C-alpha cells in the first residue's frame with residue numbers, strides 16, 4: 001500500500017493506493033504556509049485510520065524542481081516556497097516512520113499515465129498540462145527525463161514562443177506560459193469563457209496557436225509516440241485538443257511521424273498512479289538513496 005500526497009495548486013490531495021487502485025482519498029485546500037505540511041500529515045493519518053490499512057511507503061509530488069541527486073527542491077512554485085527548506089524524506093520518516101519518494105508533479109503524472117493510465121505501455125511520451133501555467137514532462141525509451149539537476153522535460157512551458165513577447169516571471173522572454181495560461185488572461189475573463197463560448201475568438205485562436213507551437217517544439221525535442229494533453233480546460237473536449245493536434249501535424253518536421261494524442265479520462269488519478277509506480281520502482285532499485293538500508 002502506498003500513501004500518496006500531491007501538493008497541487010489549489011488543493012493537497014492525499015490518497016491511499018494499492019498499485020493503480022485507489023483505496024481511499026481526501027483533499028484539503030492549500031494555504032501556502034508550513035502548516036500545510038502539518039495538515040497533510042494529520043489528514044493522511046486520518047485516512048489510514050479510516051481505511052484500517054497500513055502503508056509501506058510515502059510518495060510525494062511537488063510543483064517544482066526536484067534535484068534527483070538529493071530529492072531536495074531546488075525551486076518551488078510561489079505558493080510552496082517554504083518547501084525549498086524542507087527535507088521531505090525526513091518529514092515523511094518523522095510523520096509516518098516510512099521511506100519516501102519525491103517527484104515533480106508533471107513527471108509523476110506522466111509516469112502515472114504511461115504505467116496504468118491513458119498511455120499505458122508507451123515508452124516514448126510527452127505530457128502537457130494546460131491551466132494556471134503549462135506543466136510538461138518527457139519520457140524516452142521508458143525513462144522519465146530528469147537531467148543533471150532535475151530540470152529536463154519539465155520546462156516546456158518556458159520555451160520561447162515569441163522573442164518580442166512579454167517578460168515571463170521566470171526571467172525569460174515570450175514563454176508559452178506567459179502568452180497562454182490562466183495568468184495570461186485579461187481580467188474578468190476565464191479559460192472556460194474563452195473555450196466554451198464565442199465571446200473571445202481572437203484570444204481562443206492565439207492560445208491554441210501558442211499551445212500548438214509549444215507541443216510542436218516538444219515533439220521536435222523528444223520524438224514521442226504519444227502526447228498526453230491534460231488540465232481542466234481539456235474538459236472542453238475537442239475545442240482544445242483537436243486544434244492543437246492539427247497545428248502540430250501542420251508544422252511538424254517532415255520526416256517525423258506525428259504522435260498519437262490522448263486526453264486522460266481520469267486526470268485526477270495521474271499523479272497518484274505515478275507516485276505509486278515510483279514507489280514500486282524505487283523499492284526494487286538498489287541504488288536509490290531515498291529508502292534507508294534497513295527498510296530494503
Ligand SMILES: [Zn+2]
Pocket residue numbers: 157158168169170171172175177178
Ligand atoms: Zn517563463
